[in-house]
Structure formats: C-alpha cells, structure tokens
Amino acid sequence: MYKIVSYSQDKNYNSDFYKVLNFIKDFNEEYQYLYYHWSRWEWMFARDSLKESELSQMKFFYNNDKLEAVLLYEDEPNTYFVIYKFEENIRKELVDYFIKNNLSHDIIIPRDEDMVKLLQECGYLNHGKFDPVSKFTLKDFEVPETPGYNIVSLARDYRYDQIHHALWRGFNHGDEVDYSEENLLSRKHMTSSPNFKKNYTYVAIKDDKYQSYSGIWYIKNTKTALIEPVATVPDHRRKGLAQACIYNSIKEVLKDGAKDVFVGSTQKFYFDIGFEEYDYAYKLSKQAQ
Numbered sequence: 001m002y003k004i005v006s007y008s009q010d011k012n013y014n015s016d017f018y019k020v021l022n023f024i025k026d027f028n029e030e031y032q033y034l035y036y037h038w039s040r041w042e043w044m045f046a047r048d049s050l051k052e053s054e055l056s057q058m059k060f061f062y063n064n065d066k067l068e069a070v071l072l073y074e075d076e077p078n079t080y081f082v083i084y085k086f087e088e089n090i091r092k093e094l095v096d097y098f099i100k101n102n103l104s105h106d107i108i109i110p111r112d113e114d115m116v117k118l119l120q121e122c123g124y125l126n127h128g129k130f131d132p133v134s135k136f137t138l139k140d141f142e143v144p145e146t147p148g149y150n151i152v153s154l155a156r157d158y159r160y161d162q163i164h165h166a167l168w169r170g171f172n173h174g175d176e177v178d179y180s181e182e183n184l185l186s187r188k189h190m191t192s193s194p195n196f197k198k199n200y201t202y203v204a205i206k207d208d209k210y211q212s213y214s215g216i217w218y219i220k221n222t223k224t225a226l227i228e229p230v231a232t233v234p235d236h237r238r239k240g241l242a243q244a245c246i247y248n249s250i251k252e253v254l255k256d257g258a259k260d261v262f263v264g265s266t267q268k269f270y271f272d273i274g275f276e277e278y279d280y281a282y283k284l285s286k287q288a289q
C-alpha cells in the first residue's frame with residue numbers, strides 16, 4: 001500500500017530538501033537520471049522565484065515507509081519531473097496518481113519504455129527527446145591561455161554583484177544590468193546553498209568585472225559532477241574564456257575525486273571542447289479528449 005506525502009511548505013534546507021537530494025544522488029551514483037542531477041534540484045531550490053506556497057505540490061511516494069518516487073517541478077508547477085525506481089508497482093502507482101489527479105501538465109521521465117507504454121495507454125503522447133545531457137570525454141586537456149583576463153575561482157574573488165553582471169549579460173538580458181537589491185540578494189542565495197562550492201566555480205575577470213562564469217557542482221566521495229551555469233558577456237565571447245573557466249572547474253573536481261563530469265546541453269560549443277551526448281529524458285503530455 002502506497003502512502004503519498006506532500007513536500008512541506010517550508011522553503012528552508014530541511015529534512016524534505018535533503019530527502020529529495022539524497023534520493024536523486026543515489027540514482028546519479030548508478031549513472032541514472034543524470035539529466036536531473038541532484039545539483040539541478042539544489043540550484044532550482046536556491047532560486048528566489050520558487051514559491052514556498054506551492055511546494056506542497058511536490059510529492060513523496062512511500063511503500064511500507066520506503067521512499068520509491070518523488071514528483072518535482074522547477075520554478076512553478078507546470079512541468080513535472082518524476083524520479084522513481086524502475087519497478088512495475090511504482091510505475092502503476094505513479095500513472096494512477098496522474099490520472100486521478102488529472103495531471104495534464106508535461107511529465108518528464110527517463111527512457112523507460114515500460115513507463116512510456118503505461119502512459120500512452122492512458123492517453124499521453126511521447127514527444128521524445130528532452131533535456132539531453134553530455135559527458136566530458138577528454139583524459140588529457142590543457143587550459144587555454146586568456147591574455148588580458150584573470151581566471152580565478154570564487155574562493156579567491158566572490159562578488160555577487162559581479163556574478164549577477166556575468167549571468168545577466170551572459171544570458172542576454174540586455175546591456176543595462178539591473179543591480180536592484182532584490183536581484184543581488186537572489187544571486188547571493190543562489191551561491192549560498194549547502195553544496196555550492198566557491199572553489200569549484202571559476203570566472204574570467206577584466207576591467208574588474210566578471211566577463212565569463214562557469215559553475216560546477218560536486219560532492220566529495222561521489223562519482224558525478226555537473227556543470228551549471230555557464231555564461232559569457234557578449235562582447236567577450238570567442239576568446240576561450242568559458243573553456244578556460246570550465247577546464248579549471250573540471251580539474252578541481254577531478255582532483256577531489258569525481259569520476260565523470262556532465263553538462264545539461266548538446267550545444268556544439270560543448271562538443272568542441274570534449275563533450276559527447278550521453279543521455280536524455282522523454283517528455284509526455286496528456287492529449288485532449
């Protein structure tokens with residue numbers, strides 16, 4: 001008999017937060033759900049845009065007090081990610097929950113053909129590949145030279161106004177950066193979560209500003225690390241800055257024991273610097289009757 005429990009409406013790093021993180025991390029250690037790495041959960045949870053009032057729409061699925069699945073969303077409950085054990089009973093329990101609760105939003109699942117079949121039988125359409133992830137394959141690599149720029153970790157230079165500068169302009173939000181107190185506080189929160197490590201995150205500095213940024217997430221004594229996010233200010237692109245920051249980050253986590261490094265992207269840039277596509281999810285949605 002399954003018991004379904006709502007996530008607590010408490011946006012703190014409490015027992016529910018760690019329950020989700022550790023559940024995902026255990027799968028990641030088996031190289032499963034790498035498109036939804038534990039760090040993706042933590043990065044999302046740290047964002048101020050996540051509303052405390054909606055957290056209860058995330059669910060835990062227990063079988064005899066043993067956690068077998070979690071139902072999550074990012075930012076707002078309109079697309080659900082399902083992390084579950086590949087077992088017949090929990091698949092059926094999840095699909096039954098989707099139908100009974102009229103869950104018509106997009107549902108993201110692993111490449112589990114048995115689950116796809118169950119959902120299709122209930123009127124869901126498989127849209128195919130979603131959220132591809134790539135794996136770093138180079139064994140030997142050198143950090144490119146970046147004349148005129150200093151490449152340092154946030155452990156040496158941590159300024160969240162400059163983090164905001166690099167990410168605002170790097171993600172093409174415009175040349176005029178909004179340095180409002182709300183935005184700066186949000187950047188501070190995003191880089192203060194439990195497993196964010198400043199020594200794994202590198203920036204390229206010129207004119208006393210962060211012009212490129214590469215974060216990487218890793219917990220010592222685990223196997224996998226994930227790069228997130230990467231951004232370069234438009235007028236500083238094509239100078240090897242992002243590659244230099246990424247390679248420095250990779251060297252740090254490899255030194256601390258990581259076996260493999262992944263990124264949630266299949267952009268040509270990543271293939272050019274040593275990544276190859278590794279995995280992806282499926283996106284399914286309920287069809288109108």
